[in-house]
Amino acid sequence: MLSLYRPGDSVLHRAPAGPKLVVLLVTCLAVFLVDELWFTAVCGTVVLVLWRIAHIPYRELGRQLRELWVIALLLAVFQVWANGWHEAAMTVLRLLALLLLASLVTMTSRTSHIVDALESAARPLALVGMRPGRIAFLIGLTLRFIPLIREKAEEIRAAQRARGVERRPLALLLPLLLKTLTMADAISEALDARGFEST
Amino acid sequence: MKTKDLVYIALFAAIVVALGLFPAIELPFSKVPITAQSLGVMLAGSILGWRRGGLALLVFVLLVAVGLPVLPGGRGGMGIFFLPSGGFVLSWPLAAVVVGYLTERLWGRYNLAVALVPNLVGGVLVVYAIGLPFMAAVANISLGQAFTIMWAFVPGDVAKCVLAALAAVAVRRTHPLLAPVATASSPSRSGTR
Known part of the structure; x- marks a missing residue:
């Protein structure tokens, strides 16, 4: 079974998996807690920059967006209808930013490294x-x-x-x-x- | 935990993955695939019990998290947990625990009708009780709206309950892996804790 890891040697690839997972978790919490459009937009931009730094081709980004566009569009249409433009932008941007950040972590971390990180996180269970x-x-x-x-x-x-x-x-x-x-x-x-x- | 328990946990985690290889049907508008994988949640709980069943599904969620394409359509990775449907996958370990716990309580008088109860409570109620609020939070919709999107999955889930119950009753007859809770002190059969 092939993992979703994309080999490479960028800074992000070389960064240890544990801190990357922590960053993902913290970003997720921050985006939901701060709940401001500008903050989510900044996060989204940073994710795109990180994508560039990781040397993951934008073709891959296109592929993932193609899988997502139906759900993003439906969400956007519904939110505009139910809650207005601001909420719509907020919801869709949050979904895309977090999802793309998470898949960036997945693509730049070897499965074995994530397993190791989870094992050390679970060490207190001993x-x-x-x-x-x-x-x-x-x-x-x-x-x-x-x-x-x-x-x-x-x-x-x-x-x-x-x-x-x-x-x-x-x-x-x-x-x-x-x-x-x-x-x-x-x-x-x-x-x-x-x-x-x-x- | 004995070697046997670890092997059963891995086996059922793998069965959940294998069930995802059956072609998934995606309902229009929700993008939540109808998958046979939730059948595996019920099977793990009602064949292995709460502890091993819950751990089997925890291993499955770990496989998703570490970036293996174990969800239908070869999907996986941490991004899944940020989709509106992510809560359903995350609910599976707890769902298997509830199915397993109820199954162990009912083990002494287990039959087809009784076997449906844990599956409906754990495999359907618990899954929706976690999945729907999660979906509502991620998609910024109300619980009622989330349910409107998801009700179409309920008939399929009930059908899976029946299938899991049929299988669990037959497996109990030939390959029982649990002991009734009330007589936990009695000599245990192969594989029981």
Whole structure:
């Protein structure tokens, strides 16, 4: 599974993921709390400048805006009708600024770096007996399961086609659940047999 | 938490991702895709219980947050949480916890009709109770207006409740992973905490 990370070596790419996430969070709070059109506009402009600094091609910006324009337009039309121009500009600008900033963080940070940042953010949870170190393990295991599940689903579909079973949701879902649960049992036994440390 | 629990958590997080690979239907005007993924929320809760089910969906939300394209149409990344529909995805861990908690309470007399209750309360009510105010806040509309946009999803969600209940009852018969809350001290079966 490909991540949404866009490789590069700009300042933003080299910046550690943790502070980038904090900046995103703080900006989000600020935009909602300050709630002024000029402030949101400034944030939006800064995001565009950062986009430039990150050397992410504006083509990418165009692609993301194409996905968003329907929702932005509908929102704008509705807001102009219901609350007037000022609120409309505010709502749409806020949506675009925050969304583009967030996707900038996603595009300039390696998945593994974000995982590491989240793990260190979750470190206090160790005090209540949880194991933040398990986050990366769980994510890795989940990603490994996805192709396995697809494979099992195709196996079941093929067997059912051979027997002439029609496409029914439960006829696929149930054997898929039972097969993958059995597979999960085997995997955890294998992990334990290899001395996977369990809590 | 045993190795087995971790593996089940990862399995159900992956099942939620896999359910997103079914073609999503987008309703006009809202851009909120109808996805089979909320079915996975109900399944995780009613098969794994509140703790593992909630953690499975937490892992899923983490996958979105770290920038993996696990939502329908290959979407993902933190930007999703700023869309009007972001609250629905964010509600899933809590929704799975509620489905799981209610399922564990009802485990002793679990059948198809009973199984619908946790799914409706956790998988539909909780999801809308978080998703709608979030949508109202992001899109700057009233709760009533948010519901007007979203009511068209309710029939599909109810259908998913029935499907999840059918699956959960059948899985309970052959591969039970929970113990009734009332008799938690009794010898536990494979995989129970």
